[in-house]
Amino acid sequence: MASDDNPLIKALPPVVDYLSYLTILEYNLTLEQLPLLHDILQDTTLTANIGWDLVHLLLPLLPESQSCLQDVARLGNPREVILKVTELLEALNASDGSTFEDDEENENPLERIDGQERPDEEDASPTVPKHVGDSTARERPSRVSQFIVLLDMLVILHPRIKTRYPSRFLSTSLQAVLPAFATLALDTDAIDAVLRLINTLAGTKRPRLPPRSSSTRVPTRAAQLPPAAPDPEATEESLAPGETALKEKLLQSFLTFVAEGYMSSLPVDDDTPALSWSTRLLEQLYPEKNIPGKRTIRKAFEEIETLHRRDSTIGQMLALTRDLNLALGDLRRALDESDTLANDESNDLPTSASEVPLSRPGCLYLLCASYASAVLFDAPSKESPEAKNATFFSLLGDFLGEPSSSTLGTESLALIDSLLFFGHYTLQSNDLRSFLERPENDSAFTQTLQYFSIISANTPSAALRYVAHLLTSKILHAHPNELMRLSFIKDTLQHCPYENLKASAVGWLKDEILMANPAGAPNTPNESSTEETNEKTAPSIFATPTCIATLAPHLFLSPDNMEKDGFYAHESFFLAALNLYYLLLTKEGLNEKLDLPGAGAQLEGSGEDGGWLSLLDIGLRKFEDRGPREECGTMESGMQMDLLEGMIAMCKDKET
Numbered sequence: 001m002a003s004d005d006n007p008l009i010k011a012l013p014p015v016v017d018y019l020s021y022l023t024i025l026e027y028n029l030t031l032e033q034l035p036l037l038h039d040i041l042q043d044t045t046l047t048a049n050i051g052w053d054l055v056h057l058l059l060p061l062l063p064e065s066q067s068c069l070q071d072v073a074r075l076g077n078p079r080e081v082i083l084k085v086t087e088l089l090e091a092l093n094a095s096d097g098s099t100f101e102d103d104e105e106n107e108n109p110l111e112r113i114d115g116q117e118r119p120d121e122e123d124a125s126p127t128v129p130k131h132v133g134d135s136t137a138r139e140r141p142s143r144v145s146q147f148i149v150l151l152d153m154l155v156i157l158h159p160r161i162k163t164r165y166p167s168r169f170l171s172t173s174l175q176a177v178l179p180a181f182a183t184l185a186l187d188t189d190a191i192d193a194v195l196r197l198i199n200t201l202a203g204t205k206r207p208r209l210p211p212r213s214s215s216t217r218v219p220t221r222a223a224q225l226p227p228a229a230p231d232p233e234a235t236e237e238s239l240a241p242g243e244t245a246l247k248e249k250l251l252q253s254f255l256t257f258v259a260e261g262y263m264s265s266l267p268v269d270d271d272t273p274a275l276s277w278s279t280r281l282l283e284q285l286y287p288e289k290n291i292p293g294k295r296t297i298r299k300a301f302e303e304i305e306t307l308h309r310r311d312s313t314i315g316q317m318l319a320l321t322r323d324l325n326l327a328l329g330d331l332r333r334a335l336d337e338s339d340t341l342a343n344d345e346s347n348d349l350p351t352s353a354s355e356v357p358l359s360r361p362g363c364l365y366l367l368c369a370s371y372a373s374a375v376l377f378d379a380p381s382k383e384s385p386e387a388k389n390a391t392f393f394s395l396l397g398d399f400l401g402e403p404s405s406s407t408l409g410t411e412s413l414a415l416i417d418s419l420l421f422f423g424h425y426t427l428q429s430n431d432l433r434s435f436l437e438r439p440e441n442d443s444a445f446t447q448t449l450q451y452f453s454i455i456s457a458n459t460p461s462a463a464l465r466y467v468a469h470l471l472t473s474k475i476l477h478a479h480p481n482e483l484m485r486l487s488f489i490k491d492t493l494q495h496c497p498y499e500n501l502k503a504s505a506v507g508w509l510k511d512e513i514l515m516a517n518p519a520g521a522p523n524t525p526n527e528s529s530t531e532e533t534n535e536k537t538a539p540s541i542f543a544t545p546t547c548i549a550t551l552a553p554h555l556f557l558s559p560d561n562m563e564k565d566g567f568y569a570h571e572s573f574f575l576a577a578l579n580l581y582y583l584l585l586t587k588e589g590l591n592e593k594l595d596l597p598g599a600g601a602q603l604e605g606s607g608e609d610g611g612w613l614s615l616l617d618i619g620l621r622k623f624e625d626r627g628p629r630e631e632c633g634t635m636e637s638g639m640q641m642d643l644l645e646g647m648i649a650m651c652k653d654k655e656t
Contacts, residue, residue, distance in 0.1 A: 008036055018049045025050075026057055034064050041071040044229050051076025055084045055153075062141040062149060069149055073156040074228040082157045082169055085150050089176040092143055092150075093183070144187050147180055151193040155200045156225070162234035167246045170201070171349050174254045181258065185265040188309065194258055195316050202251055202323045242352055249353035252326045256334075256362030259317050263365045263414040266310060271463045272297060274414035275310055277372045277421035278467045284376065285424070297463075298376070314369045321366055331367045334358040335395050360398070361415060368418045371425050392426040393435075393444040395419075396451050403450035409458025416455060416464055423452065423471045427478065436479050445479055449488055457498040469504055476508055477515070482541045485512060486550065493554035499573050506576035509542075509551065510583060516540035517590060545595035548584075552599040556581070556612035559619030571644065574616065578647040581612070585654040613655065617648050 004010065011024045029037065041047045051072040058065040058072070072081055154173055161169055177194070184190040266274045279297045283290055290296055301307045321331075337360075350356045399415060400408055409416070429435075436445055449472055456468035479485055489512075492505040516539075541547055548555075555577055557570070584590045591597075597611070620641070 006033075006036065008033060008040060012040070013046065013049075018046075022050050022053050025054070029057060029061075031061060031064055034061065034068060038067050038071060041068060041075065044075050047071060047075040048077045048229070048232055052080035052084045055081065056088060059088065059146055059149070060141060062145050066149060069153060070156070070225060073153040074225060077233070078157045078160040078231055079163075079169070079233060082154070082161070082173060085153050085157065086173045086176040088146070089150055089173070089180050092147060092180040143180075144184055144190050147184055147190055148193040151177065151197050155197055156228060158201055160228050160231050162231045164235060164237045164240045165243065166239070167243055167250060168349050170247060170250050174250060178254070178257055178261070182261045182265075185261045186267070191258075191262060191313055195313075195320065198251055198255055198258070198320055199323070201247075202320065245353045246350065246356070248324060249356040250350070252321075252324050252330075253356045253358050255317060255320055255324060255326070256359040256366065258362070259314075259365045260359045260362035262313065262317075263418075264361070264412050266414055268413060268461065269304075269306065270300075271461055272300065272307065273461050273464060274417050275314060275369075275372070276301070276417060276463070277368055277376070278417050278424060278471075279463050280376055281372070281421055281424050282467060282470065285428075314365070315373070318366060318369045318373065321370075326366075328367065328370055330358075331363040331370075334363040335360055335367070335398075361412075364395070364399070364418055364422075365414070368421050368425075372421065375425060375428075392422050393441065393448060396448060400451055403447060403454060408451065409455045410460070413459070413461055413464065416459055416461075416468075420452070420455075420464060420467045420471055423448075423475070424467070427471070427474050437481075442484065445475070445484070446488060449476055453492065453496075453501055453504065454498070456504065457501040472504070473508055473511065477511065486541060486547065490551055490554065493551060499569055503572045503576035506555065506573070506580050509547075509555075510580050512542040513547070513580075513584075513590070513594075516542035517587070517593065519588075543593060545593075545598060548594045548596060548599040556599075558612070558615040571641070574644055575647065578616075578644065578651060582647065582651050582654065585651060613648055613651050616644075617652075620644060620648070 007024055007028045011021055013021055016024070025037075041051070054072055054076075055069065058069050062069075154177075158166070158170060158173070163169075177197070181190065181194055263274055272279075276297050280301070283296050283298050295303075301311055321327075396419065399419065400411065402408075435441060452468045452472045452475070456465050456472055459465055459468065476485055476488060485508075489505050489509050492508075493502055496502055496505070557574075557577075559570070559574075581596075584594060584596050
């Protein structure tokens with residue numbers, strides 16, 4: 001113990017009362033005094049009376065003050081200290097990163113320490129003065145450092161509280177943690193502290209993870225601390241009915257909101273959004289589409305530390321769902337329920353587990369994490385196919401709004417990636433066809449195609465645009481009703497405002513025609529067959545003239561009435577249409593079977609000089625005559641114009 005002349009020793013109660021001693025501490029506390037204060041705080045009675053008001057004094061002195069803060073958490077009055085910790089967590093959301101209010105009634109201890117005043121905010125540097133006896137400046141503790149220490153205090157404090165309604169303290173502190181975590185979710189140490197809090201409060205005996213290098217100056221919390229003091233206000237009453245279930249539901253809810261905050265904050269590294277579950281699934285399902293010599297996204301997640309850490313973090317969250325008895329069925333039911341509870345802004349504390357909402361985006365991420373672990377990492381899964389189908393087709397509107405929304409495709413890339421992964425995962429279900437066969441599911445089918453086709457045109461991630469395009473194609477071709485498929489293609493060609501999406505629709509039509517007209521198939525059905533046989537072997541609508549005749553007015557457009565800018569905007573669509581036209585001309589029997597000449601003769605403006613190719617060629621030369629193409633287009637546009645001319649010439653050669 002230090003000299004008796006030290007003011008922290010001389011003024012120890014009962015020499016002065018506890019409030020006066022706090023004042024003396026505030027004006028005499030220095031970095032050099034912290035070891036002495038640590039010894040003083042071993043007095044349980046003293047710490048129980050003053051500990052709650054030391055937290056805001058010790059926090060600016062991190063990391064040196066960490067042992068004193070642990071003393072306060074172990075020996076202070078847990079009810080009072082937990083309220084102070086909650087208050088400081090709420091203050092972490094201040095825009096300047098400080099945990100303290102800058103007003104006259106609640107003076108910031110960083111503003112004045114030992115009589116020294118901080119300069120005005122305009123002149124303030126990111127440092128705070130050191131205490132007496134040290135003229136050098138001291139860095140302000142980072143928000144991450146403060147956050148981690150405050151959470152480690154909660155880990156100690158919550159198990160100490162012995163009351164009939166412990167959920168009231170738990171609910172208040174967890175609500176304070178979430179907003180602070182939202183701004184720190186990308187920090188490895190912050191997410192580790194949050195998961196450690198959940199793990200401890202859940203009562204799990206999971207082995208500690210190997211230590212990772214820390215970016216903060218706060219040392220790792222010791223594995224073993226001295227025993228904590230009992231709750232001085234403990235009651236002999238047993239827990240109130242439903243408290244155990246309420247505590248578990250609070251932790252389940254907290255975990256889902258943590259998952260939402262973490263996933264939403266993940267950056268895009270080299271067009272690798274969030275966990276890239278959808279891209280990795282495509283690489284596994286269609287390895288023939290992987291580019292030889294280029295590292296796959298799956299390999300990148302194995303080799304790049306920052307990406308591998310994402311898998312590790314979501315894996316820890318998935319393990320916590322099992323510890324908290326949060327089953328896949330619970331996650332699915334949360335997705336199917338309304339947002340009434342989540343949108344409830346009432347400040348009343350929940351009194352039963354049914355009043356505690358789960359984060360629906362968080363549930364989606366955890367559900368997809370479970371599916372991804374099964375399909376990408378061969379983890380066991382007991383999910384039924386029917387459950388996946390029903391969940392997938394019903395949740396899109398809840399997360400994406402109306403298909404007509406102008407913001408569709410601009411949502412969080414983590415959300416879009418998860419929905420795309422869910423879609424491709426659902427497509428692997430053997431029960432999908434029977435699900436789509438039911439007439440009551442037609443509207444869900446059409447709306448799903450609208451969502452993902454627009455995402456394929458709008459989302460800023462090129463990787464996700466491709467995944468969305470492929471998913472739209474797969475879902476479209478999976479529907480057993482050909483008229484439904486033809487109707488959607490026509491609707492896209494006729495009404496869609498996105499030219500790249502119209503070009504995709506041409507690709508869908510091309511795939512349908514190729515599947516309906518395999519090599520070696522007869523050009524016409526056998527007329528000698530009986531009526532019953534004819535009914536069973538009736539040709540696909542995509543193998544009849546009806547297909548092209550229905551779509552021709554929206555497929556073989558004339559550029560005659562277009563302005564030059566509009567024509568350049570349609571270049572990708574015209575190229576896709578010419579590509580299809582060339583296929584119909586060159587694949588044996590398709591020209592006659594689909595009656596391509598008849599469809600071309602019905603186009604507006606076609607005459608003796610030829611059909612659609614002549615109209616397109618005339619329109620192209622009209623724009624050439626109006627001036628250089630560079631006036632309205634980019635170099636890429638010029639290259640596409642050259643492609644158009646070449647494709648027109650190739651098609652004309654095949655027509656003759």
